Amino acid sequence: MIPVLIGVTFLVFFIISLTPGDPAVMILGNGATEEAISELREEMGFNEPVIIQYGNYMKDLLTGDMGTSYSTGKSVGSEIGQRFPNTFKLTLSAIVLSVMISIPIGVVSATRQYSLFDNIGMIIALIGISMPSFWVGLILIIIFALNLRWLPSGGMDGLKSLILPAFTLAIASTASITRTTRSSMLEVIRQDYIDTAKAKGVSRGVVIRKHALKNALIPAITVIGLEFGVLLGGAVLTETVFSWPGIGRLMVESIQRKDTPMVLGCIIVFAVAFSLVNLLIDILYSFIDPRIKASYN
C-alpha cells in the first residue's frame, strides 16, 4: 500500500504541475508587484524542475506538513483536518445506508427471482445507477427542502441536514450493490451445497441466512469497497450541491482558485482513505472466506 501511495502522490503532483499559470500570482493576489512575485517564486522554488519540487513536497509531507494554501495562506493540513471528518461523516452514512438497503433487497430479489418484487426492485436499481447524483440532488432539494419544507436545503447542522446529501450520495451505490448481491446470491443458491443443506432438512430461511448469504457476501463486499471510491468521487458533486463543508467541495473550490497545494492535499487524502477502505475490505474477506484466511497465514 505504501508504494502505491507514493506512486499516487507523484502521479497527482505531476498532473497538477502541468497546470498553466503562475502560483506566485495566486498567492500574492491581483494587487501584488512584479518584484514581490518573482521574489516569492524564487523563495517557494517554483523555478525548480518538477521532480525537485516533488522531492521537497514529499519531505514536508513525511513530517506531516502538506504545505500552505495559496489562496488563504492557511495550513493545508489543518484545513483538510477540519473538513475531512465532514466528508467522512457523509460518505460513511451513505455507505451504511446503501448496505442496509441493498443487501436485504438483493437477497429477497434473488430468492424470489422474476417475482414482481424482483422486477420492480431491479428496474429501480437500474434507474438508480443511471441518474446523475447532482441532478437528483437538485430535484430532491426542490421537493423536500422547498416544497415540502421537511429538510434543510443544505449546510451542515444536525442530523436533518445529513439526510438529503447522504441519500443522494447513496442512490447509485445502493443500486449497484443491490444488483451484485442479487446476482451473486442467484449464483450461490444454484450451488450443490445449498441442495446438500436442503437435503439435510435445513429450513428455507436458515439455508438463505446461514448457507447462502455468507457466500454471496464475498463478491458483494468487493463491490462495497469499490463503491466507497465512487462515493468519495460523488462527494465532490454532492457536497457542492448541498453546500456540505467537506473536502470534496474544498477540492473543487481549490481547483477554481488554482490552489495547488490544497488540491494536491485533497486528492492525496482521498486516495489514502480509499486505499485504507480497500485494506479493510481485504481483512474483512479473511473473516468471511476461510480460503482467503488460509492464503493469509
Next chain:
Amino acid sequence: MKKFLALLLVLVLVLGTVAGCSSKPAAEATDNDAPASEGTDSQAPAEEEAIAKEELKIALSTDITSLDPQGHNDVASERVSFLLYNRLFRLNTDFEVVPDLAESWEQPSPTEWVIKIKEGVMFHDGTEMKASDVKFSLDRSLTMPKVQHVLAEVESIEVVDDYTVKITTKTAFAPFLFTLVHAGASILPQAYVESGDEFANPIGSGPYTFVEWVSGDKISVVKNENYFDADNMGQMPKITFKVIPEGTSRTIALETGEVDVVDELPSNDIAKVEESPDLKMYTSASTRLDYYGMNTAMAPFDNELVRQAFNYAIDKESVMIVAIDGAGVETNSILAPSMLGYKASDYTYDPEKAKALLAEAGYPDGFEMTIWASGDQRKRMAEVIQANLMDIGITSTIEMLEWGTYIDALMAGEGQTFVMGWTSNPDPDSTLTPLYYSESVGGMNFTRIEDSKIDELILAGRSEMDLDKRIAIYNELHAYTMEKAPLVPLFTKNNLVGANAGLSGVELSPQGLWNIEKISY
C-alpha cells in the same frame, strides 16, 4: 415488458412533474393562497419571535479567505472583518468619509495628515488602542501582499503621541481618506499580532467579537458589549455567516427561514423574494463595473476604430439580461453613475455603425478572435458577446480560464479580449488609476492603454483638492477615454440582498450589505 415500460414512465414522470410542477404552486402560493403559505412559512419565525431572536443568520456565497483584515481582498471576508475591526475612517450612508476610530484630523500640508484617535477604545482583549497600534497596523498593511496596493500612496507614518499619528503621502492625494476606509487599513492590536496566534482567535475593536470559523461552513461572532461607539452598538446578540455556494439553495434557505439575510441573492430569484410576504428585497446600485476589455497592444485592437466598432456592436441589454436577469443599469462609462465625474458617452447598440467602422478600419469582412472569460456569469456574458460579434461578421471562440490563471495571463497581457469586472470605492481615482494609468500596465490595466494625456489628467485629478475643479478634470478625462475606447462598459449590477421581512436596519452600500451590526429583529 409492459410492466417495465409502465414503471419506467411512471418513475420518469414522477421525478419530472413532482419537482417541475410543484415548484410553480410554491411560487404562486406566496401571492394567491397567501394565508396558506402564511400558515406554513411564518409559523417557525413566529414561534422564535416569542423567545426573541437571539441569532442573525446571513448566507454568504463563498467562504471567507482569512480573518486577518489585511490578509484578504474579497467581499465575503470584508463583511466579517468590518464587524471585528475598525478603521480610522468609515463611509456613512451618504457615502461621505466620517471618523471611526479617528477623533479629528487636519492637513498641515497637501501631503501631511495629522489624525487624532479616540481615547479609551478597547480591543476585545481589554487592552486600549494606542497610536502605536495605528502605526503598526498601517505599516503592516504596506507589507501584506493582498492589500499593499491600498495605501500605496503612503510615504510614512509616525506616532506623535499616544493618541496622534502623522501620515505623510508621496504626493498630494485628494482621495487619501477614502483609502483609509478599506478593510486593509483596519487597526489591529500590535501585541496580539506579534503574539503569533495567526488570527486563530482574532482580536479587534469592532462591535462584534470572534467565536468560531468552521471552514467552508460558518463563521460566528457575538456582540461586543463594551464597544466604544455607543451609537453604533451591535444589535443582535449573535451573528452567524453561513456559507451556501449554490444560489438557488441560498434563496431556499431564506424562504425556509434557515437564514435571515442573503447577501448576493441570485438575480433570477428577486421576484420570489418580492412576492413573499415574509421576505423583503433590498437593492442598491453598485460601484461595480462589468466591462468587455480589448488588449490595445494586440492587433487588431491596437486600432481605435475597431475598439469603437465594438462599443457599437455589443447589445448591452442582452448581456445584462442574461448575466444578471436585468438587475442592473446599462452603462456607457467606466464610472458608476453615483460617482464623481460620471458622464455618459454616446455609444449605442448599432451593429450597422459597427460594421461601417470595421470597414473603415480595414476589416470589411470581420476577422477571427478569442474572448476570454472566467466563472459562470462571465461565461454567459461572453456567450452573448460571441453572438453579437457574429452579427457583425466576426467569428470568435470563447476560452474559459480558471480565475487565477485568468488574472495572471491578463496581467501579462496575453488575452486578446476579455470579460472583466471592477469594484472600486466611490472615489473615481480608485477606478481610473488602476484601469487606465500607464504605470498600471502589468497590473490591473488589462487593456494596456498607455496614453500621456490620460496619465496627465489622472495625476491632475488626484492632486486637485477643489471638488468642482476635480469634477471638471474627470469629465474631460472621461470623455477622452471613452473616445479611446479601450473597453466596452457593459453594466453596473445592482447589489441584491434578500432578508426576512421581520428585520429592521438592513442597509446596502454600493458594495452591498453593510453596517450589519445595525440589523435587528
Next chain:
Amino acid sequence: MSEHVLKISDLVVQYHTEEGIVEAVNGIDIVLDKGRTLGLVGETGAGKTTTARAIMKLIQSPPGKIIRGSIDLNGTDMINASEKDLEKIRGAQVSMIFQDPMTALNPVITVGDQIAEAILIHQKVSQSKANEKAKEMLELVGIPGNRVNEYPHQFSGGMKQRVVIAIALSCSPHLLIADEPTTALDVTIQAQVLELMKQLKVKFEMAMILITHDLGVVAEVCDEVAIMYAGRLVEYGSLEEIFRTTKHPYTEGLFNSIPNIDNRKAELIPIKGLMSDPYNLPPGCSFCDRCNYVMEICKENQPAKTYFSDTHFVECHLYSDNVNFKLKG
C-alpha cells in the same frame, strides 16, 4: 421383510424452460423395500437425477414441475407434504449424496458444523453433543476426528465425498439416494468409497438408490436394477434378471458398450447416435431411432410394460406379441 421404504407410481416431472418443455421424468414406477439397493442406470440426461430430486422434493422450480404421480416415503406422501414436514423428513428418513463432492460442501462452514447441523435439526441434542456425534461420524467414514474444525478446501476430493456421506448418514436415514457418488473421483478412491457405502448400508440397514451409468458398480452393490432412458424406465428387474436375461435393446446396448472383463478381446459396440432431443421426443418409443431392432410400430406409439416375472418388466414392442423374443446378444 416386505415393507416398502419407497413407492413411486406414475411420476411425471417436466422442466418448463425458455427453449420449451422437457419431459425429464415420464411416468415411472419404483418400489423399494427396506435394506434393498436399487441401481438406477442410464446415460446423461435420462432423468435419473430428476427422479432422485423428485423423491427429496428438491426439484428446482421454476423451471421444474411435478405434473402427476405419487411418491410414498415410509408412508409420507412426499408430493403433498408441507415444507415443514419435508424439513423433518429430509436428512432424517431420506438423505442424498450429490454427484460432485467438490461443490457439495459449503466452503465457508467447517465440516464439523455441516455434519452437526443435520444432527441438531433432527435430534434433540445439545450443540456439544452434536459436535461429538459429528466427530464420530467423521471417524466412521475414515477421517481422523481432529479435523472437524477444518474447512472443505482443506480436504481432498475423496475425503470430501466421505464427509458428504457422513452428513447423509448422520441421522441414520431409512433411504439413501446416492447420485453418481463416485464418478467425480478417481478409480482407486471410487473403490474405497463404494466399499464404505456398502458397509454403512448394512450397518444402518437402510435402503439405497444408487444412480450411475456404470454397470460395473451396479453389479458390485445393487440388488435391483432400473434402466432409464429419456425419462422412462425401459427395463426393471433384479440384478441377475437384468444381467442374465437382458431384454431391452438399450440395456443390451449398455452392456455391449462396456469392456468385458471375462473376454478382453470382445470389441466394444457403442450405441449409435445420441439421445433424442428432449424438447421433442418422438411419439413412439423414444429409443426407436437408435434401436437395432426398430419396427414401424415403435415410431407410432409408446410400448406398454411386458412382465417376465413379478419383478422383471420391459417397455418394448419386441415383446408385446412375442414374450419369448430373443435379442441377438
Next chain:
Amino acid sequence: MSTKVEINSADKLLKTKKRSQSADVWKRLKRSKTAVLGIILIAMFLGMAIFAPLIVDYEEDALKQNVRERLQEPSVEHIFGTDEFGRDIFARVVYGTRISLFVGLISVSIALSIGGFLGAIAGYYGGKIDNVIMRLLDVILAIPTILLAITIVAALGASMLNLMVAVGISNIPGFARIVRASVMSVKDQEFIEAAKAIGAKDHTIIIKHVLPNAMAPIIVYATLKVATAIMATASLSFIGLGVQPPTPEWGSMLAGGRTYIRDQMYIVLYPGLAIVLTVLSLNLVGDGLRDALDPKLK
C-alpha cells in the same frame, strides 16, 4: 442445477451444429425484453445523433441566441422550451446526444486501447511484466475514477479533448484488468498451444487468437463503461470542467440551467432525462449482453 445443465448441454450438442455462437447470443439477447428495450433506446439516440441536422438546424436553433425569447415554457415551437439565452432546448438536447455519445465512445476507446494493450501484455506474458504493469495500474486505481478525471482536466484545462483524455485515462485500469483476466483464461487453451506449436508470433497469437476469444467480457464491460463515461462527462461539465460553450453538452446544460431549476424546471429536466435514458439504455444492453454471453448468471 445439474439436471438443467445436463439438458442444456445435451441440447447444445444438437443445436451448436445448426447455430453459430454469436447467433446463439443474439437469440438469447432478443429473448431479454429489457435488453431489447435498451437496444431500441440506443438505436433511437444514435439515430438522433447521426440525423441531428435533419431534425434541427444547429446554427439557427442550437446556437443562435434570442435573449428576448429566453426561459420560455415548453410550447409548440419550442417543445422543450428555451434556455437562458433563448436557445431551443430540444435542439440542444438533440445535438447533446452527439456530444455525449461521441465523448463516451472516444474516451472508452482510449481506455480500451491503452488498457487493453497493457492488459493483454500483462496477461499473456505474466510474471515480471505482469507485475510491473499491474502495480503501476494500482496507482491509478488508488484514486477514485471521477477524482482522477477532475484532476487531469483541472490541470490540462477544460476542453472536450482534455475531457475525453481524462475520462479515458482514469478508466484504463478497469479495462487492463478485464482484458488481462480474459487473456489469462484463454491463453493456456489447446488452440493457443497449437498456434504456438506452429511457431506463430506472439503478437499474432494475441491479436488473432487470444483477444477474439476473450472478447465477450470485454464487450460487456465496454458497453457499461460508455454509460459511466457519459455520466462522468456530465459530472465534470456540471462543475465547469467540461465541454466549452456554446457547444451543447447535457452536463453543462444542467450546470448552466441549475440557477433556473425552480421556475424553469424544464431547463434541467430534459437534459437530465436525456442522460438518464442514455445511460439506462446502455446499462440495459450491457446487462442483456452479459446474461446472453453467460446464461448461468441469470
